[in-house]
Amino acid sequence: MRSAFPNLTGRLALAALLLLLPATILPEKKMTPTFQTLLDRSRRFTLPNGLRVVFLQRGDAPVAALYLKIRAGGSDESPEDTGIAHMLEHMLFKGTKIQGTLDYEAEARYLEIIDRWAMKYDRSRRELEAAQADRAAPEKIEELTRRVEKWRNRMDLIQSDVAKFRVPDEDSLLYSLNGERGYNAYTNRDLTSYLVELPSNRIEVWARIESDRFKNPVLREFYTERDVVSEERRMRVENVGSSLLMEKFLEEVYGDHPYGPSLIGPMEKILYFNRPQAARFYQEHYGPDNAVIAVVGRFDEAEVKGLIEKYFGDWQPRKKHGSEKPGSKHDTIPEAKPQLRRVDVDVRHPGSPAMFMAWFKPPFPHTDDLKLEVLARILAGSEETRLYRRLVLKDKIAAAVNIYSGFPGERYTNMFFLSAVPVLPPQAMSDEAAVAQGYDRIEMAVFEEIERIVREGVTDEEVSRVKKGIATELVQGFQSNGNLADSLTYYETITGDYRDTFLNYDKLNTITAADVKAVAAQYLKRDIRMMGRLLPPPAQNNEAPANGEKEAR
Structure with a gap:
């Protein structure tokens, strides 16, 4: 199943919530009466600079969720910039020419010097690394080491000195003083999202802070923050076996496809990120013509529209790269689809065993996408699903099994992704043969259950259970203004029209047991399954791969 909003959950939840709302509006697209009920409380407008805004009125409390998404994520990076989208998200919390500084004019002179010195520091590090790799003479390595230390010391001194101008976390303080909840951001492969919830009479505070963030970023503290990001990678990826397996698995199965590279970036890239590089990514992707805002809650629409026009209206669009509206279904270069093939990826690393099985599938809004979501929820996700009953309860060969349909993104070909x-027994955890046999037993059982569906189909009762479960889950989840705002901005960003969410709900009710059987036969084949396995580190010998090294079988 999909793990969280706003994927399928975002797509269907608003529609499920419609049952609670009255209706009158007649939108441009043909909708069922159910969808008209929600549209009565939502509307969209676009500023002259291309910024799209969606309003949705709900609830009685005078609070609002305010979400802004940029259609720029890991899949928009060049090979040289892998990880820079996530790094830029960090940097946009470092203030502007107005926020986070006592004297920006004085600080700016320091920032220019820091950029120049950082280039010299990074060049000296590269020269030292090359000399060490080439086994240069000891005196050469000693000379280069001294040069690295000189520039490191200079960087430390100037970054310590420039701190006298800074006001750390001024935006967080302002939001806290005005009653914020959930102030945060996240980057995925498709987009970057900035979010907060505030009392409705404090929306102008949001408009001031966020418009300034996106119009006047400074990217201060860049070179200290890249150390923070490198440590984040070390803790969350390199020290976690399942995360490292995920990264290597995606690299192998996707290759040069936009979903292949690491989202946070490889360590060798992170350690050499520079501020002009992040500024270039910002200039190419951050603009009102590539952004969407949603305001959800109880608020004065005329007043908030005026605030958005006042504060975001002079945000300058990016230089045009084409005629299509960003976020439309036609604004991307045709995808070079990943190759359908059988893949095996082994990663050796300490940690609890983990395995992945995956098959490529078309993304939303392809007609098979939702059918595969229903299949995923019949196979895994609760105690009454087929794989849980087989692997966990009956055979007792798995502690957990989950399926995510639509991973790792929805702009391009994605995957029907199973993890188990x-x-x-504890004594087998370090025994490669025993761990591999455990994976083989799970794979065999998974295919037996898939092939049983291909032969016999699923029952109408199973399909009905999934539909009812989705409706219940979504109604409960979308009692939150934040979840609604996340969903509205997500689909407005991905497809160019948040109402695609509503259209898809009707499709759920048309899915039959025969549809589910058909997609199982079409997509979940043995000869195109892709597998990743986490194996224990090998015994020390000259031929064994190092911990974390990827092996193909």
């Missing part, structure tokens, strides 16, 4: 944790 084998049950092994």
Whole structure:
């Protein structure tokens, strides 16, 4: 199943919530009466600079969720910039020419010097690394080491000195003083999202802070923050076996496809990020013509529209790269689809065993996308699903099994993705043969259940259970203004029209047991399954791969 909003959940939840609302509006697109009920409380407008805004009135409390998404994520990076979208998200919390500084004019002179010195520091580090790799003479390595230390010391001194101008976390303080909840941001492969919830009479505070953030970023503290991001990678990826397996798995199955590279970036890229590089990515992707705002809650629409026009209206669009509206279904270069093939990826790293099985599938809004979501929820996600009953309860060969349909993004070809944790005695955890046998047993059982569906189909009761479960889950989840705002901005960003969410809900009710059987036969084949396995580190010998090294079988 999809793990969280706003994927399928975002797509269907608003529609499920419609049952609670009255209706009158007649939109441009043909909708069922159910969808008209929600549209009565939502509307969209576009500023002259291309910024799209969606309003949705709900609830009685005078609070609002305010979400802004940029259609720029990991899939928009060049090979040289892998990880820079996530790094830029960090930097946009470092203030502007107005926020986070006591004297920007004085600070700016320091920032220019820091950029120049950082280039010299990074060049000296590269020269030292090359000399060490080439096994240069000891005196050469010693000379280069001294040069690195000189520039490191200079960087430390000037960054310590420039701190006298800074006001750390001024935006967080302002939001806290005005009653914020959930102030945060996230980057994925498709987009970057900035979010907060505030009392409705404090929306002007949001408009001031966020418009300034996106119009006047400074990217201060860049070179100290890249150390923070490198440590984040070390803790969350390199020290976590399942995360490292995920990264290597995606690299192998996707290759040069936009979903292949690491989202946070490889360490060798992070350690050499520079401020002009992040500024270039910002200039190419951050603009009102590539952004969407949603305001959800109880608020004065005329007043908030005026605030958005006042504060965001002079945000300058990016230089045009084409005639299509960003976020439309036609604004991307045709995808070079990943190759359908059988893939095996092994990663050796300490940690609890983990395995992945995956098959490529078309993304939303392809007609098979939702059918595969229903299949995913019949197979896994709760105690009454087929794989849970087989692997966990009956055979007792897995501690957990989950399926995510639509991973790792929805702008391009994605995956029907299964993860499982084998049950092994403690003494077998370091035994490669025993761990591999555990994975083999799970794979065999998974295919037996898939092929049973291909032969016999699923029952009408299973399909009905999934539909009812989705409706219940979504109504409960979208009692939150934040979840609604996340969903509205997500689909306005991905497809160019947030109402695609509503159209898709009707499709759920048309899915039959025969549809589910058909997509199982079409997509979940043995000869195109892709597998990733986490294996224990090998015994020390000259031929064994190092921890974390990827192996193909």
